[in-house]
Amino acid sequence: MANAEIVAIGSELLLGQIVDTNSAWMAQRLTALGVNLYFKSVVGDNPGRMKEVIQRALERADIVITSGGLGPTQDDLTREIVAEVTGRKLVLDDNLLEQVEEHFRRRGRTMTPNNRRQAYMPEGAIPVKNPNGTAPCFIVEDPRGVVFSLPGVPVEMKWLFENEVEPYLRRKFNLAEVIHYRVLKIVGVGESAVDDKIGHLIANSSNPTVGVLALPGQVDVRIAAKAANRDEAMKLIAPLETEVRELLGNAIFAADDETMEHVVGKLLRAQRKSVAVYEDLTCGQLAERLQTASPEQFAGDLSVIRKPRHVHCSVMGAIRSAAIV
Numbered sequence: 001m002a003n004a005e006i007v008a009i010g011s012e013l014l015l016g017q018i019v020d021t022n023s024a025w026m027a028q029r030l031t032a033l034g035v036n037l038y039f040k041s042v043v044g045d046n047p048g049r050m051k052e053v054i055q056r057a058l059e060r061a062d063i064v065i066t067s068g069g070l071g072p073t074q075d076d077l078t079r080e081i082v083a084e085v086t087g088r089k090l091v092l093d094d095n096l097l098e099q100v101e102e103h104f105r106r107r108g109r110t111m112t113p114n115n116r117r118q119a120y121m122p123e124g125a126i127p128v129k130n131p132n133g134t135a136p137c138f139i140v141e142d143p144r145g146v147v148f149s150l151p152g153v154p155v156e157m158k159w160l161f162e163n164e165v166e167p168y169l170r171r172k173f174n175l176a177e178v179i180h181y182r183v184l185k186i187v188g189v190g191e192s193a194v195d196d197k198i199g200h201l202i203a204n205s206s207n208p209t210v211g212v213l214a215l216p217g218q219v220d221v222r223i224a225a226k227a228a229n230r231d232e233a234m235k236l237i238a239p240l241e242t243e244v245r246e247l248l249g250n251a252i253f254a255a256d257d258e259t260m261e262h263v264v265g266k267l268l269r270a271q272r273k274s275v276a277v278y279e280d281l282t283c284g285q286l287a288e289r290l291q292t293a294s295p296e297q298f299a300g301d302l303s304v305i306r307k308p309r310h311v312h313c314s315v316m317g318a319i320r321s322a323a324i325v
Contacts, residue, residue, distance in 0.1 A: 001226070002173040003036045005061035007053055009068035009078055010152055011044035022067045022157055029161060033169060034177035034226065035063065045075040054085050054147070062145045063169065068152030070135040072114040078149050079138075083122035086142045091123045092116075096136040103134050128164050132156045139168065146172065180233035181224035182241055185254040187217065194219050197247045201240065208237050210244070218260075221248070261289050 006026055012018045023040050030037050039061070043053045050069075057064045069078030083090045097119035104111040118135055121127060125138040135151040137160055148165055150157045169175060186194060191214040195202070198221065201210045208225035223240050227233035245252060254263050268275060277287050 001034060001036055001177060002062045002169070002175070003038055003060075004030050004063035004065065005039040005041065005057040006037065007057055007064060007066045008040070008042045008152075009045065009050065009066055011046075011075075013042050013068075014044045022152065022154055025154070025158065026065060026067070026161060029166065031179045031181075033166060034175050034179050035169065035173075045069065045077060047077055047081060050077060050081045051085055054081060058085060058142060058144050058147065062173070063148070064145060065148045065150065065165070067150045067157055070118065070137065070149060070151050072112070072117050072134070076117070079117075079120055079122070082138075082140060082147055082149055086122055086140050086147065088122040088124060088140070090120050092120050093127050093136070094119075096121065096127050096129070099129050099136055100134050128160065130156055130160060132159055137164070176228060177226050178229060178233060179224060179226050180230045180237070181222050182234075182237050183256050184221045184223070184241070184244060184248070184252050185258070186219045186221065186248060186251045187253050187260070189219065189248065189251045190214075191219050194221065194248065198244055201243065205240065208233075208240050210240065218253075264290065 006023045008020045008023050010018070013020050020042060023042075027037050027040070039057065041053050041057065043049050054064065054066065066078055066082070069076050069081075080090060097116065100115055100118050101111055104115070115134060121136070121138040122140050125140045128137040128139060130136050130151065133151055133153055133156040135153075135156065137148070137150050140147040140149075148168075150160050150165070191212060194212055198210065198212075202212065208223050211222045211224070213220040213222065221244055223237050223244065225233040225236040227236055253260060267273075275290070277290075279286055
């Protein structure tokens with residue numbers, strides 16, 4: 001099975017000006033493809049550090065995916081660094097230059113000279129057109145592995161990943177397996193207590209594997225399996241899921257994409273109950289969560305008394321009353 005590493009590029013990521021959602025999204029897609037992701041790195045727009053990170057990634061991964069650093073400005077250095085790391089010259093691709101020029105023509109804008117930089121790529125790389133922006137991308141096939149360089153703009157990155165990266169990876173690495181997982185959500189039991197009950201499953205399982213993740217207000221147990229397809233993966237997961245459910249019992253309140261709000265809504269509907277909420281400290285957050293989770297479940301069933309906006313939410317207030325009617 002192929003191994004991948006993601007390298008997110010941009011000083012704004014390290015400064016906290018932008019949250020790196022790209023890497024999380026790509027991690028999910030790689031998992032669905034059956035590609036192991038062992039490392040994710042974030043590096044600023046510094047040529048020395050960029051070279052170090054990409055060099056190291058290429059030495060330990062079959063697939064290196066960079067995002068960011070393909071713009072027209074002087075600190076967009078991904079093209080230059082990937083060329084250097086893979087021992088290639090940076091060359092102008094006339095077809096990519098035409099793509100950049102056409103992008104500006106369609107929008108009636110004048111292309112500045114620095115946009116010409118975006119049509120350069122490492123010699124011998126496979127050019128990839130970007131229909132959603134001015135940053136063409138490329139694939140470098142190095143003896144150590146493959147480097148994909150994608151833009152940092154999420155809408156551009158996602159389209160290119162789905163339409164260019166995924167098909168290439170399936171062909172190149174003959175991807176026949178998928179990684180699928182089931183998430184069981186626990187409330188009222190802490191992370192250490194969960195581990196105490198199912199720790200032997202975490203330690204002794206190989207396929208599927210079991211992991212625990214502590215989140216605000218809940219603990220997630222993830223059961224992940226590798227198989228030829230999703231159905232086969234679920235068959236592997238099912239016996240272990242049954243064992244986890246037996247060990248944790250009613251502490252498990254939901255699975256996968258279900259939330260506490262959805263579960264409460266289903267229970268209210270099933271029992272033909274309504275809920276009235278008067279909130280002080282939470283300032284209407286409880287009612288909002290119930291309503292936004294699934295409006296159709298609570299239409300006509302949720303009675304909300306909100307404090308006026310000018311009233312301070314007292315730390316001592318908490319929720320004055322919440323009643324199932």
